[in-house]
Amino acid sequence: MTILLLFGTFLLLLLIGVPVAFALGASAVTTVLYFGFFNDLAVVPGVFFASLSAETLLAIPFFILAGAIMEAVGISQRLVDFADACVGHFKHGLAMVVIIAAFFFSAISGSGPATVAAVGTILIPALVRNGYEKRHATSLVATAGSMGIVVPPSIAFIIFAVVISDLERVSIARLFAAGIVPGILMALGMLIVCLFLPRHTALSNPSGAEQETIGHHQRSSTAEIGQAAVRAIPGLMVPIIIMGGIYGGIFTPTESAVVAAVYALVIGLVVYRETSLTSVPGIFVTAAVQSATVMLIVGSATVFAFVVTQNRVAQTVTDAVLGVSDNKHVLIFLVIMLLIVVGMFMDAVSALYLFVPILAPVMLQVGVDPTTLGVLMVVNLAVGLVTPPVGVNLFVAAGIGKVPMTEVLRGIWPFLISSFTVLLLVSYVPALSNWLPDLLGM
Amino acid sequence: MLSRALGMVENTIAAASFMVVTAVAFSNVISRYFLNASLAFTSEITVNLAVWMTMIGAVIAVRERAHLGFTLLKDKSNGVVRHTFTILITLVMVAFLLVLVYYGWDQVSSQRASGRRTPSMDIPQWWFSLALPVGAALAIVRAVEVAVEDIRTPEEQPHAGLEGGQVL
Numbered sequence: 001m002t003i004l005l006l007f008g009t010f011l012l013l014l015l016i017g018v019p020v021a022f023a024l025g026a027s028a029v030t031t032v033l034y035f036g037f038f039n040d041l042a043v044v045p046g047v048f049f050a051s052l053s054a055e056t057l058l059a060i061p062f063f064i065l066a067g068a069i070m071e072a073v074g075i076s077q078r079l080v081d082f083a084d085a086c087v088g089h090f091k092h093g094l095a096m097v098v099i100i101a102a103f104f105f106s107a108i109s110g111s112g113p114a115t116v117a118a119v120g121t122i123l124i125p126a127l128v129r130n131g132y133e134k135r136h137a138t139s140l141v142a143t144a145g146s147m148g149i150v151v152p153p154s155i156a157f158i159i160f161a162v163v164i165s166d167l168e169r170v171s172i173a174r175l176f177a178a179g180i181v182p183g184i185l186m187a188l189g190m191l192i193v194c195l196f197l198p199r200h201t202a203l204s205n206p207s208g209a210e211q212e213t214i215g216h217h218q219r220s221s222t223a224e225i226g227q228a229a230v231r232a233i234p235g236l237m238v239p240i241i242i243m244g245g246i247y248g249g250i251f252t253p254t255e256s257a258v259v260a261a262v263y264a265l266v267i268g269l270v271v272y273r274e275t276s277l278t279s280v281p282g283i284f285v286t287a288a289v290q291s292a293t294v295m296l297i298v299g300s301a302t303v304f305a306f307v308v309t310q311n312r313v314a315q316t317v318t319d320a321v322l323g324v325s326d327n328k329h330v331l332i333f334l335v336i337m338l339l340i341v342v343g344m345f346m347d348a349v350s351a352l353y354l355f356v357p358i359l360a361p362v363m364l365q366v367g368v369d370p371t372t373l374g375v376l377m378v379v380n381l382a383v384g385l386v387t388p389p390v391g392v393n394l395f396v397a398a399g400i401g402k403v404p405m406t407e408v409l410r411g412i413w414p415f416l417i418s419s420f421t422v423l424l425l426v427s428y429v430p431a432l433s434n435w436l437p438d439l440l441g442m
Numbered sequence: 443m444l445s446r447a448l449g450m451v452e453n454t455i456a457a458a459s460f461m462v463v464t465a466v467a468f469s470n471v472i473s474r475y476f477l478n479a480s481l482a483f484t485s486e487i488t489v490n491l492a493v494w495m496t497m498i499g500a501v502i503a504v505r506e507r508a509h510l511g512f513t514l515l516k517d518k519s520n521g522v523v524r525h526t527f528t529i530l531i532t533l534v535m536v537a538f539l540l541v542l543v544y545y546g547w548d549q550v551s552s553q554r555a556s557g558r559r560t561p562s563m564d565i566p567q568w569w570f571s572l573a574l575p576v577g578a579a580l581a582i583v584r585a586v587e588v589a590v591e592d593i594r595t596p597e598e599q600p601h602a603g604l605e606g607g608q609v610l
Contacts, residue, residue, distance in 0.1 A: 016516070016530055016531060017515060019510060020509070042545050042549075049574060062467070259468070262468045281453075282457075288459075288498075292498075295492075
């Protein structure tokens with residue numbers, strides 16, 4: 001009954017267009033009122049405040065800030081140039097450039113749509129100039145951006161670690177390391193799809209009106225590659241600082257995020273010098289708003305999860321699920337299917353808050369290890385970023401590429417199939433997630 | 443006019459608190475690892491000030507229609523149906539915000555009455571918990587403002603959610 005009321009109200013509010021954060025909060029409040037009294041709501045601000053002031057979650061605003069600064073100071077252009085110098089001369093070189101640049105930007109920003117925006121602005125037009133169809137160009141960039149929440153640092157893994165900590169302790173550092181191999185697999189999957197994409201080579205240089213600058217050029221000389229590398233190095237240092245700092249035991253994830261943000265600011269102002277001091281407050285406002293949209297969901301989702309815990313919903317779900325099957329492989333498949341549907345309508349942050357508390361107990365009980373579960377859910381929700389109707393990455397890519405959504409949706413299928421294959425692999429082969437963190441002794 | 447002035451105040455608070463949080467957190471890392479002097483007590487400032495940053499950022503997000511949501515049905519509808527969606531959405535938002543205003547103010551009052559202060563820096567706790575009722579109240583103002591604009595000029599409003607959706 002509780003579960004119906006809680007999730008039913010949430011779904012209804014979501015469908016009529018109430019923003020996720022408010023739909024979560026309002027459905028939690030409705031459920032509390034239905035089962036209790038007005039003053040039971042007095043716990044809401046306490047729960048809300050505690051979640052917004054959790055030290056671990058403070059990593060989220062800082063990673064968002066680092067990403068916003070990196071984009072504002074022109075790092076994405078330099079990453080693209082470097083990738084282009086290395087592989088741009090191959091037949092599908094430009095597609096490789098997209099994937100490689102997105103991989104590295106993911107290793108800076110921790111977010112999917114931010115990666116789409118950073119890489120897509122430069123590369124969607126370039127892809128189209130190189131003869132790719134618009135729907136494939138936008139789909140490729142949207143899917144490449146979905147690596148953003150799998151490749152560390154990743155906001156989704158931070159949330160997973162926080163939410164599952166009631167049941168089991170998995171460090172953020174371990175989850176970050178666990179995301180690297182699946183991230184590489186996603187990249188390889190996309191690369192394979194690209195090899196089969198049709199191209200109109202005739203269109204590749206429309207009447208010489210526009211100078212080709214990216215892709216489709218002669219092989220770069222070692223000197224040119226070196227030059228591009230030097231320009232990209234300050235940016236490429238960011239993932240090294242973050243990962244090295246965390247795995248060297250120097251920083252906590254939150255500290256590494258602060259250091260990355262400040263480093264990015266210094267690089268932008270002192271080394272790249274494309275940004276002036278006066279534009280800095282604007283970057284902070286943008287980052288504050290972007291982070292607030294995530295953190296408000298975090299706050300409301302915590303209230304929602306609090307109601308779930310109070311009403312022992314997890315126990316009910318566990319019993320019901322085990323009544324259907326206690327076969328690990330069957331349950332994994334059911335979770336994947338559920339999260340595919342969930343991912344069609346919901347962002348990764350709220351999905352993790354809603355479903356980790358009720359799915360994790362039963363999954364851990366049938367013997368899925370927490371690291372694999374984390375990777376499974378995050379990769380699953382990454383696929384959700386590019387599944388219609390609410391694939392956030394699709395919207396961002398469609399917006400940047402100025403392509404109607406219906407057109408993008410016709411190009412997304414091959415990429416969905418490749419992502420889904422990777423999802424099945426990481427779900428059923430725990431070694432893919434566990435090998436690297438075990439090797440690093442995380 | 444008033445709305446724009448308020449907007450400036452909101453932006454300033456959001457940016458300033460974010461800068462302070464970043465600066466304090468960064469000094470803390472530097473001092474701990476390079477100067478061997480722990481400023482651990484400052485983490486009280488960062489985590490508590492982050493609440494102000496989030497609440498005011500959320501107000502701006504309401505103002506800029508940046509909160510992530512599923513707006514397909516509303517976007518596809520016209521006329522009265524669309525206005526009904528707008529009004530329903532706004533009512534739900536305001537209802538939840540009212541809970542934060544009312545019980546958030548309750549929390550502030552009881553913390554003032556008991557004189558509760560943060561453990562290491564000895565700052566009154568209500569300076570920070572005040573962010574909830576204040577932020578929620580401002581968000582109500584912005585939500586209503588946006589709804590009125592949507593109903594008056596339904597065609598001119600930008601699609602909601604994309605900017606904010608650029609995060610996750």
